[in-house]
Amino acid sequence: MSLHFLQPETLADALTLLGRDPDSSKLIAGGTAVVLILQHKLIAPETLISLSRIPGLNTIRLADDGLHLGPLALLHEVAASALVREHYPALACASEEVGNVRIRNQATLGGNLAEADYASDPPAMLLALNASVVAATAERARTIPLSEFFLGFYTTALEADEIITEVLVPPPPPRPRMAYLKYKSRSSEDRPCLGVAAVANFADGVCTDLRVAVGAACETPRRLPEIEALGMGQPLADELIDEIAEGYARGIETLDDLRGSAWYRTQMIRVHVRRALKEVRDGRR
Numbered sequence: 001m002s003l004h005f006l007q008p009e010t011l012a013d014a015l016t017l018l019g020r021d022p023d024s025s026k027l028i029a030g031g032t033a034v035v036l037i038l039q040h041k042l043i044a045p046e047t048l049i050s051l052s053r054i055p056g057l058n059t060i061r062l063a064d065d066g067l068h069l070g071p072l073a074l075l076h077e078v079a080a081s082a083l084v085r086e087h088y089p090a091l092a093c094a095s096e097e098v099g100n101v102r103i104r105n106q107a108t109l110g111g112n113l114a115e116a117d118y119a120s121d122p123p124a125m126l127l128a129l130n131a132s133v134v135a136a137t138a139e140r141a142r143t144i145p146l147s148e149f150f151l152g153f154y155t156t157a158l159e160a161d162e163i164i165t166e167v168l169v170p171p172p173p174p175r176p177r178m179a180y181l182k183y184k185s186r187s188s189e190d191r192p193c194l195g196v197a198a199v200a201n202f203a204d205g206v207c208t209d210l211r212v213a214v215g216a217a218c219e220t221p222r223r224l225p226e227i228e229a230l231g232m233g234q235p236l237a238d239e240l241i242d243e244i245a246e247g248y249a250r251g252i253e254t255l256d257d258l259r260g261s262a263w264y265r266t267q268m269i270r271v272h273v274r275r276a277l278k279e280v281r282d283g284r285r
């Protein structure tokens with residue numbers, strides 16, 4: 001059967017085309033994931049709907065309600081954005097850590113989130129930043145917090161007829177303290193064996209907000225609110241940081257893959273949560 005390739009030039013047209021036959025259609029943005037799974041015959045859509053000719057879907061802007069990232073923003077554009085680098089430096093870092101420069105110049109942020117590959121970098125960082133996605137159909141739009149977006153391996157809360165039209169990040173704290181640490185176990189361009197994102201706020205040396213997300217350790221990026229709460233209202237002394245790192249190491253059921261065994265990942269969580277918390281406490285990023 002032949003594969004139809006459609007290139008709508010407006011979002012409205014893309015939504016209409018997708019809505020006509022969502023189960024036999026596949027969206028394609030940068031194509032870095034879709035082309036591979038097509039080549040391996042893991043999917044067999046009748047129609048590919050390209051988003052790449054739709055203008056305005058790659059904008060990055062800061063407004064009173066936070067950062068608005070277009071789904072077609074390339075990971076290179078997110079990493080290089082002066083707005084992102086100034087207000088959300090660890091998001092720039094997480095984007096810059098993806099693959100290599102050829103991938104970052106082709107891969108989009110929306111595609112990265114929609115693909116929901118567990119071994120990814122931006123999802124953990126965006127989860128720690130309390131980000132959400134706007135998902136639209138031809139009839140309606142809804143906002144999905146990232147905490148409810150990733151459901152399992154390559155599975156998200158997106159319906160078959162929905163397109164991510166925006167990624168929203170709440171306004172940055174006045175003095176951003178955030179870090180993203182990517183641990184690669186095989187090569188410098190590899191996907192993460194583990195990624196740890198931390199975001200914190202301090203007043204008079206006391207932690208007033210703490211969010212830690214661990215990516216690539218299990219099916220979906222994970223935060224552990226009951227462990228994060230240990231840091232609230234406290235100065236982040238070394239002993240408390242050790243306790244939080246231990247809580248994350250014990251609290252996440254890690255997986256085995258070619259990048260590391262479940263046991264090894266657990267050890268790496270302990271090490272990297274500790275390092276990330278010391279970075280945000282000491283203001284190194």
Ligand SMILES: Cc1cc2nc3c(=O)[nH]c(=O)nc-3n(C[C@H](O)[C@H](O)[C@H](O)COP(=O)(O)OP(=O)(O)OC[C@H]3O[C@@H](n4cnc5c(N)ncnc54)[C@H](O)[C@@H]3O)c2cc1C
Nearest residue numbers: 027029030031032033034099107108111112114120121164
């Ligand atoms: C060699 C290599 C190395 C990589 N290394 C890393 C790494 O280190 N870290 C990392 O995080 N990632 C890594 N990746 C993954 C890469 O970041 C993703 O493949 C990429 O971001 C997907 O974006 P895309 O625009 O190419 O998506 P596409 O391949 O076009 O689409 C991916 C999926 O998203 C869907 N989709 C795309 N846009 C939308 C939208 N707006 N709304 C709804 N659904 C949509 C598509 O239908 C498809 O299911 C690597 C990939 C490769 C090939």
